[in-house]
Amino acid sequence: MSENILGSKYPIIQTAMGWVATPELVAASSKAGAFGFLALATATKDEAINMIKKTSALTDMPFGINLHMFQPGAEEIIDAAIKMNVRAVSYSRSPVQKFIKKLKASNVICIPTVGALKHAIKAEELGADALVVQGSEGGGHTGSTPTTLLLGSVLNCVNIPVYAAGGFKDGSGLAAAKAWGAVGIAMGTRFMMTEESPVPKKTKEAYLNATTEDIKITRKFDGLPHRLIFNDFIKKVDNSNPISLFLMSLKSALKYKKMSEASYFDILKSFLAMLKGDDLTISQTIMSANSPAIIQTAMVDGMPANGAMPSGTVAGVIDDLPTCENLINVIISQYNMKIKQMELENAN
Numbered sequence: 001m002s003e004n005i006l007g008s009k010y011p012i013i014q015t016a017m018g019w020v021a022t023p024e025l026v027a028a029s030s031k032a033g034a035f036g037f038l039a040l041a042t043a044t045k046d047e048a049i050n051m052i053k054k055t056s057a058l059t060d061m062p063f064g065i066n067l068h069m070f071q072p073g074a075e076e077i078i079d080a081a082i083k084m085n086v087r088a089v090s091y092s093r094s095p096v097q098k099f100i101k102k103l104k105a106s107n108v109i110c111i112p113t114v115g116a117l118k119h120a121i122k123a124e125e126l127g128a129d130a131l132v133v134q135g136s137e138g139g140g141h142t143g144s145t146p147t148t149l150l151l152g153s154v155l156n157c158v159n160i161p162v163y164a165a166g167g168f169k170d171g172s173g174l175a176a177a178k179a180w181g182a183v184g185i186a187m188g189t190r191f192m193m194t195e196e197s198p199v200p201k202k203t204k205e206a207y208l209n210a211t212t213e214d215i216k217i218t219r220k221f222d223g224l225p226h227r228l229i230f231n232d233f234i235k236k237v238d239n240s241n242p243i244s245l246f247l248m249s250l251k252s253a254l255k256y257k258k259m260s261e262a263s264y265f266d267i268l269k270s271f272l273a274m275l276k277g278d279d280l281t282i283s284q285t286i287m288s289a290n291s292p293a294i295i296q297t298a299m300v301d302g303m304p305a306n307g308a309m310p311s312g313t314v315a316g317v318i319d320d321l322p323t324c325e326n327l328i329n330v331i332i333s334q335y336n337m338k339i340k341q342m343e344l345e346n347a348n
């Protein structure tokens with residue numbers, strides 16, 4: 001399967017990242033020839049609808065949205081996306097068949113992100129038009145199988161286009177993904193480390209300074225395997241016992257409520273939906289409620305030492321902050337050079 005059904009100039013996806021994949025970043029990456037996804041899983045219903053409107057006003061290029069199908073207001077966001085001709089919808093945990101059917105009936109591309117073979121098979125059964133397959137190197141919530149192993153096994157088992165994610169940053173990666181049989185690549189961390197990314201300077205510096213050894217997975221932050229930069233705060237969380245974790249999580253609970261318009265009932269509803277699919281302890285469940293505020297501390301407020309920084313391992317080998325246009329142009333010229341080089345080697 002080699003069709004870039006998203007309709008972008010290049011088969012490169014800028015993935016959704018909470019508080020990072022804003023209308024401005026999505027417009028910049030889409031204008032540069034990639035396909036951008038707006039991060040709406042961290043927005044309220046009204047914020048999400050306004051973000052879609054704003055992106056449509058900033059670019060004529062196609063773009064997508066990412067949300068949790070269990071989040072408060074999901075159906076209204078989906079209806080608004082259909083109305084505003086959003087090209088694609090990305091989701092991961094707890095997909096809702098009714099919403100997938102509705103989207104497909106309106107010709108919106110359903111493209112979930114999966115991190116395990118069984119989830120890829122299930123996603124295709126539920127009607128996905130394409131997949132983003134993310135290996136464990138990927139930033140944010142992630143699985144345990146490396147990209148190099150997961151990609152091949154998924155490609156052997158599904159019949160829909162696959163975009164490879166987890167550890168991509170350049171044209172060699174694009175060439176490798178295509179050699180595997182993927183349509184293209186999807187990148188989060190690389191787009192977060194661009195000029196147009198809204199992440200404050202101090203936090204971008206923390207990403208530039210991180211080494212691959214600093215970027216690891218912990219389950220203790222929000223109960224799910226989450227790849228983050230291990231700053232002192234996350235090291236403390238990762239080393240915590242159940243009681244200290246519980247106390248740490250309670251400490252920021254109040255802050256979260258202040259920052260969110262969601263009611264306690266809505267938060268509880270989201271928890272219950274998560275609990276259905278994932279085995280969270282009580283401390284981890286509370287930590288999960290606080291995790292948005294802790295991530296915001298780094299990604300929005302610019303205080304990297306006190307917050308959490310979701311990151312792909314790839315941040316450890318990235319040392320620049322190009323514009324999206326520069327980034328895409330370099331990736332495409334590296335890709336073209338790689339292909340030429342391989343053709344020459346084959347001819348000899």
Ligand SMILES: Cc1cc2nc3c(=O)[nH]c(=O)nc-3n(C[C@H](O)[C@H](O)[C@H](O)COP(=O)(O)O)c2cc1C
Pocket residue numbers: 015016017018020039041042066091092113134137138139140141165166167168186187188189190192309310311312313314
């Ligand atoms: C800062 C950050 C925030 C993220 N937030 C989200 C999110 O809100 N929703 C989502 O589906 N994935 C999220 N992710 C995962 C990315 O969309 C993407 O799948 C991942 O970064 C790909 O791996 P890479 O970082 O190696 O490119 C996030 C990743 C990062 C680095």
